[in-house]
Amino acid sequence: MPAAASTTQLKLVRIKDGRRRRVSDALVVEEPLEIRVNGRPLTLTMRTPGHDHELAAGFLFAEGLVASADGIARCAVNPRNREGNVLDVTLASETEVDWSRLQQRFAGTSSCGLCGRESIAAIRRRIPRIRSRAAVPAAVLERLPGRLLQSQEAFALTGGLHAAGLFDLRGRLLVAREDVGRHNAVDKVLGWALLAARLPLDRHVLMVSGRASFEIVQKSQAASLPVVCAVSAPSSLAVKLAAAGGQTLVGYLREGRMNIYSRPRRVTSR
Secondary structure, eight states: OOGGGGEEEEEEEEEETTEEEEEEEEEEOOEEEEEEETTEEEEEEEEOSSOHHHHHHHHHHHTTSOSSGGGEEEEEEOTTOTTSOEEEEEEOTTOOOOHHHHHHHHHHHHHHOOOTHHHHHHHHHHSOOOOOOOOEEHHHHHHHHHHHHHTOHHHHHHSOOEEEEEEETTOOEEEEEEESSHHHHHHHHHHHHHHTTOOOOTTEEEEESSOBOHHHHHHHHHTTOSEEEESSOBOHHHHHHHHHTTOEEEEEEETTEEEEEEOGGGEEOO
């Protein structure tokens, strides 16, 4: 996605060193995206336009509605929405949807938030424990924030976007996605992997800008990612979920330092 597609120009007043100037600056585009499944509204998220099909595919995969790209028969922008902010997804005929369960889950998430121990138990029932034997040297992980930052074209213009990047165990960047929401950036990465038939990702590393939340860990575990790294801190619930799921969670990742919150043996000294 070109950086220009996710940014917009705005006139503003800038004061620097006591001098007042009128300048043009780039801002992140933030717009709603409604995802409809089989004609029924499923969710509404605020996102940065671009890679919307990947976002929808990744979201449906992380929520357990589809297990592969074959579960999606069609994905297209609703023709009645001129802004392109409504996405119609048609599932394959053999894909079953428990609408009552979905409505309960999304209603509970929006009204009261995730509920700690009960949420972890529910995820563990749905997502298998990660048993990957993948290992990655600490020196490789230390290079990931810089490589992810180099790929963030829109962030370089605006300073206002999150990013998620998928790396192999040698530190090679396979795909990077930017979005105003860090969980949306992760969904776009997972959607890319789903549509490219690259799942499971049990020999890969996910790197995210900002902090590692419960939601990011949940989504990454659905893809069997053994290692998740964040530039900033994880939340306490993210650490608990990572530990319960057999996942290595790294925070405060910088050149020369990192905190390993769970499964430290996957990060080797060489």
